[in-house]
Amino acid sequence: MKHSYLGKHALYGLLGAIAVLTVVPVATIMPAYAVDDIEGADAPDLTAVQAKIAAKDYKGALADLRDLAQDNQQADVYNLLGFTLRKTGDFTTALTYYNKALELKPDHKAAREYLGELYVETGDMGKAKEQLASLQKLCPAGCEELSDLQKAIDTKVTQ
Incomplete structure (x- = not known):
């Protein structure tokens, strides 16, 4: 027993x-995340996409991001879709994805920066400065996104 x-x-x-x-x-x-504004544990791993973007393989990144967007309504995915589309010259669709990212996460600093850069590239300096003002509120002590957008605006103004 x-x-x-x-x-x-x-x-x-x-x-x-x-x-x-x-x-x-x-x-x-x-997983290691490649984006600063991580939404949480359910955020997809964007490391491979970030590597393609860094290598300027925008078509490859776009294909991956579109697949991710089908399964993830997530601000980081939409932001990178906007960025990649902007880099391929599709400003209209890029604008749609930046706005989707900001609908999900209004304080998404990278989306604010990239949207501001889109406005700089399309010559809408008023809207670019609105994004700069949003970043100044989000980053009162300064941040990379704020300084990058400020530089893009300053560069465009002096051209």
Whole structure:
């Protein structure tokens, strides 16, 4: 009788150890995100897309982003779709995706910067300055997005 009692506890101990060893690695492996404004644990891993954008492979990035957008209504995905479309010269569709990103997350700094840059590129300096004002509120101590948009505006004004 005593032998089966120990066997039962040994079995529970073994099952518990297996459960811990199975759960711990899953809990500690998190994907690396390539975007500063991470929405949360459900945000897709955009590392591969960011690499394509950095390599100026906008068509490849666009294909990946369109696939991601079908499964994710997520500000980072929409923002990068807007960025990639803007870089390919499709300003109208880029504007749509920047606005979708900002509908989901009005304080998305990168979307504000990129939308402002779109307005600079299309010559709408008033709207570019509106995005700059939004970034000044979001980054009272300054941030990269604010300084990048300010530089784009200053460069366009002096041309």
